[in-house]
Amino acid sequence: MTDAKSLVDLIAQIDEETELMLFEPKERNQTVEQQESFLKEIEHSPSKAMFVAEYEHKFIGFVVGIGGIANRNRHCCYIIIGVLKEYWGKGTAQQLLSNLESWAKDNKMHRLELTVMAHNQRAIALYEKFGFEGEGIKRDSMFVGGKFANEFYMSKLI
Numbered sequence: 001m002t003d004a005k006s007l008v009d010l011i012a013q014i015d016e017e018t019e020l021m022l023f024e025p026k027e028r029n030q031t032v033e034q035q036e037s038f039l040k041e042i043e044h045s046p047s048k049a050m051f052v053a054e055y056e057h058k059f060i061g062f063v064v065g066i067g068g069i070a071n072r073n074r075h076c077c078y079i080i081i082g083v084l085k086e087y088w089g090k091g092t093a094q095q096l097l098s099n100l101e102s103w104a105k106d107n108k109m110h111r112l113e114l115t116v117m118a119h120n121q122r123a124i125a126l127y128e129k130f131g132f133e134g135e136g137i138k139r140d141s142m143f144v145g146g147k148f149a150n151e152f153y154m155s156k157l158i
Contacts, residue, residue, distance in 0.1 A: 004035040007052065010059040014082040019144050020120050021082060046107045047074070051099040053083070053092045060087045063096035067109060075110040088122070097130050101158060111157055117142060118150040132156045 008030055016025045042048040047067030053060050061083035068076045079100065083092045104112060115138065116123050132154040140148035 002032065002036070003052075004032045004039060006059045007039075007062065008032055008035050010052075010062060010084070011082065014084060017085045020117055020123070022142075049100060049103045049107075051096050051103075053087070053096055055087070060084045061092045061096055063093075063100045065100045065104060065112075067104075067107070075108070077104050077109045077112050079112055079114040081114070093123075093126055094130065097126075101156075105158055109158065111155055113153070113155040115141075115151040115153055117144070118152050124152065124154075127154050127156075130156065 011028065011030065012026075015021055015023050015028055039050070042050055047069070049065045050062060052062050061081070063079060063081040065077045065079055067078075068074045077100075079097075081093060081096060083096070101112065112132070114127070114132070116127065118124075118137065133156070135153040135155055138151040138153065141151045142149040
């Protein structure tokens with residue numbers, strides 16, 4: 001199985017396991033070819049990165065960092081992270097964030113940023129432990145489980 005296929009499967013499984021990601025189960029229509037193209041795109045990019053956590057030859061989590069494209073926001077890196085539920089609380093997300101932060105520093109980025117659903121206290125605690133601070137609220141920005149949910153903007157300056 002290729003890395004691209006393993007990543008597509010990992011992301012689909014995470015979408016199935018939790019309501020804490022942007023996409024609902026089966027809503028994300030990413031193909032293996034699209035994932036392969038993304039992996040090639042980021043391979044030597046100073047503004048995009050992806051790190052994958054693996055356990056016993058199985059992908060268990062990922063983090064993506066996407067840097068700004070304009071001169072004025074090139075120092076910013078937006079983060080997307082997901083970990084299989086079975087591996088929550090085992091340091092996987094923290095290691096992924098640490099790897100991404102090292103990459104960001106190496107690529108002269110100054111700001112890491114993300115959004116997190118306001119009811120996701122587990123993730124918020126992790127981000128705060130990692131040095132992220134809340135910046136604001138996106139009110140009713142998500143519709144999850146039949147009701148609106150707020151998201152928090154969080155960032156870390158490095």
